[in-house]
Amino acid sequence: MPELKFDKTKCAECKAISCLVKCQYMDFKDRDRAKKEWQKVINGDNSSVLEACTTCYACEEYCPFGNHPFYMLVERQEEKGILPAPRPIIKMWINQCQPVGRFIVGKVEEKALSYCFLPQFNTLVKGKLFDGIALSVIFGQEFFCNAVYLHYAKASVIKDRLPKIVENIKSQGIKELVCLHDECYGTFTSLAPAYGIDIPFKPIHYYEYMYNRLKELKDLIKPLNIKAAYQRNCSARLCPETDHYVDDIFGLIGVERVKREYDRDNALCCAETIRMAKGPAMADDLQKKNIDDMVKFGAKYCVFNCPACYDSLAEKVAKAGIDPIHMIDLCRLALGEERGQKLHLEGMPVLRAAMEDRQYE
């Protein structure tokens, strides 16, 4: 079983304790207290951190040494039997993503797209951006990166399944894998190395792929000239080195990334995992703060990286008068194409009534 490579001495020498001090969900302004608490976690002692963690992944980004504080925390949570979410929810997640022995693949070539286990990419992956690669696809449990179990204190599931997933991808003859869900990219570039799992193919973040593709298609780009809020997602914390592509792509297609409070390393997560783990009060509060922030800074669009964040926030963002859109669709708009992902209108009576041309009393 793979083991986490974690260097205790780096934490012992650390003065910043950024993992806790910068945490947006726990109050650790006092560095001495943060240091003591973090030492408890490392030593396997009981710590309030283990219970209070919202599993936002951000401490992975905050650690200046790349020492994987979040992965360590997840290991300790599991050792102590702490359940970050209700047990049946964890059980359901473990059940639904287990490999079932059925490979769902397109005409896979050496360079392929990974849909992860997110069917939403069926509606997103269209048009010129994906010319020549759209059919070279892998999808489903057999290729699912399993990083989601970090939310559920189940590192053991990742350690069990990830080597087989990597082998499944390799067995398709894939040399370069464009990860459409950056949780996969983060898994292959951060989580797998942290556990000493070799990755025998080159992971490519889809932002990098799209940036290069947009440069090839630059003559077709019609600048959008819009202001957009960017919604960072939890797994972006596993690969913060890719964040510059947001600015690069926005620059190519004429989008201003509004300089709001909750972006970059201060981003708030979509909060849907927090809803399941900590309850609705905290989740509602976080989502409200996040969306109010988008409105305050004049965003007309909210651009999503992760389809799950879109599912969580799109309706709420739309109700605030901001157009929710996935990054792929945003790029397609700039190329004069139509967006693939349409907003579901369930639970949105005003928009739904308008769409259905019905008048309510």
Add this chain to the structure above:
Amino acid sequence: MSDVYEALQKIVGEDYVSNRAEERYFYGRDPGLMPPHEPDYVVMPKTTEEVQEIIKLANREKVPVTPKGGGLALTGLVIPLKGGIVMDMKRMDMILEVNEKSRYVIVEAGVTHGALKSYLQKHHFHLRHSIPDSPPIATIVANAVIHGQGRLTQQRGFNSDMVSGLEVVLGTGEICRIGSCALSSQWFSKGPPLPDLSGLFLGWFGSTGVITKLGMKLYPCKKIREVMLFLTDKVDLVPEIIRKLTHTEMVEDIVVAAQPIPPRFEGIVSILLFITGDSEEEIEFKRRMAWEALMVYFESRDGGFVSVTPNMKPALLAMPSKDTAKFADVSKGGGFEYSGPIAPIDKYPAYLEKLEELALKYKLIYASATRVIDGGHSMMFSFSYTFNRANPDEMKRAKVALDEAAEFALEEDGVIWKPNINEQQMVMERMDQNTLILMKKVKQLLDPNGIMNPGNWEVK
């Protein structure tokens, strides 16, 4: 018997009566597991008067009559066990009146739930009725006759509780109005403050008369309808979870699902809650009330709400649900039947254990979608099994499992819902003798010649 055929032709016209093999084959069976038996004639009346003439003819000739709606009960209730006439009510398909202020609709016997849903959405979109999770071709009358349930059953009781009046052709041929419509122009009550005579027909499966028109209560159709999904892996908690949810009086509908396929549901009980409101604030209030009611399980980590993503919602909010049809094909062969006892809610863990035990014993795939009835007074627990119609052995195993499930339900304080003829006998064997005698008297009074759907509710 050719005289009967000719007489039927005179009543309904030659296009609407048949004694041909293809019709007799089709009308001799239903989609469930009961053995087929063909009728001699199939007739499709258009009016109450035609129904009356057919019943009079049947009395004269001593020919059995089996009324049929959508034919979807699955328990053989429209199979003409003693031949005779199957009276298909589908031509009586008029929606006669919607009273917006008193919130009821009057329909003819062949009006389907799908047709009424469409009609209300188009013409009275602020009103709705209790839509069952059967296919949309299920008729409103037949569903009421079997004491069906629907999407408003958790709040309003059985769909038959929502009946607001009846027009009936008795087994002896008289046309009779039941409820307020017996003396008023309006159909607002099936009984109170009068003696409630609707019980002479509802639940009798057409063995006391033919319902030709029915008043059905309608209810506010709120602007927003939302779904919540609560999971637990402790089956013993389910009755208390239901008690807590129904105590809030905030939830429109509660369905408790348990099934091993797809694998994500294995070992987990899913509780679907539907809430409605006219504003986001109303929805949010109800959502919060449901959360607070179950907070104790969230804190103990024994249960929790799963986020319902936008792509999950259309399927979960669909009325009727398409899950039953999907489940019917899990075994690849389109077979599906269930025994659905109405039972005390505290029996849920025992019933689920039995469902799983029988599935294991008879090598069947199971599912259960249990609906809470009338604010938590009881539940409809479904012992559902899927089978391949091209596999007689699997069909036989499903039948035996369902028979055992029915026996178990009766032993565990349940009452079998829409029982087949064998189950009817099981029920009557356990019934209080004086009640049984009363049923016999009712049947003899309303159907002295024993022509109405014979074989059903026959007191020996």
